[in-house]
Amino acid sequence: MSSDRMLTRIGGLLRQAESTDNQHEADAFLAAAQRLATASAVDLAVARAHTASRERRVTPVQRLITIGETGKKGLRTYAQLFLAIAAANDVQCDITATSTVIYAYGFADDIDVCETLYSSLLVQMVRASDAYLRAGSYRDETTVRTLVEQRGGRRVRTRVRRPVAGVTARLNFQSAFAARIGARLAETKQQTEQEAEVAVPGTELVLRDKQLELRDFYRSTSQARGSWRGNRAATAQSSDAQRAGDRAGRQARLGTAPELPSGGRRLTR
Structure with a gap:
């Protein structure tokens, strides 16, 4: 050295x-x-x-991340992907109800990592889901839906089976993809921190100090109210799409750089 x-x-x-x-x-x-x-x-x-x-x-900062324009369909799963990446890189987030904008709180290097990973993984997620929909295997699956009809003076609910819609398959695929990416990054984060602690005793304390500083910054800066409802599972479910999305998430390229490059640099301060 x-x-x-x-x-x-x-x-x-x-x-x-x-x-x-x-x-x-x-x-x-x-x-x-x-x-x-x-x-x-x-x-x-x-x-x-x-x-x-x-x-x-070096102190934490707030940065606005634009997920998409108001009215664009499918932003919920895009936002899920960014949130999964952020959770593994010490970045806290607030998100608008429309899933169009994310307010990211963290150290600038960490947010940079999140944006870089998101840019790459979003393209991979969309391409993989498009390929899955073109293959059409989801059409062989059915899902239960509840139909509500007005009969006389009362409402009658009927459960029926219908073929899985393309939009349902896409949302299920992308949600599973984002969840798998989050799990992979979390595993990498844990392994990286354990290796750092072995190489430099005291690293765990440094990381905890960093987390406390970010927590205090978030509490003093964030003006978020309520909770984001976009992370709720879709009403209709497609097991085939979920399995395919999970496989695609396992196979996705996370880039040539480590998932936590900024963490290693900060530990040497």
Whole structure:
């Protein structure tokens, strides 16, 4: 490791030690900084000064992510995909009732990662669902629907079976795709953090500090009220479309870069 990177890493640990109110955490960060300093013959005061002059305090930001125009059909599953990606990259979100705009709260690097992944995975999701619909296997499946009729002075509900509609198949496919992507990214996030903790003891505390800072920023900035209802499952279900969407989500390319590249950089501050 270069001396510049070592100074930055030690300085970051010192800053964590100085910013926490928990004495045990402070001692752990300071001990980690001292071990690195001793091993590399770096003076702690030099590392502290280096970090202070090299970088300014990075704080969370709010960014608006446009999912689509008002009135466009299918935005719910597009939004689901972005939310699944955000959840695995330490980004909290508010969303409009129409699913047209997402308010993303997080560190700029993390939001950048979310936007990059979303741009790629959205194209893959739409192409895969289009191919599935063209194949037409969903037409062999039926789904139960409830019909309401007015008979005399009362309303009568009748459950009937109908072929799965194309729009139902698309929504089920894309919802399953988004859910699988979220599961894959969450698994990668957990593995990455575990490996980082082994490589640099104290990483878990750094990550927790980051999460607390984001939580405080979100609470002080967000003006959201109520809950988003777009994550409710569609009334009509297609098991075939759900299975196909899940398979496509398993096979989707997540890109050549790690899913959490910004996390690794931030840990060295």
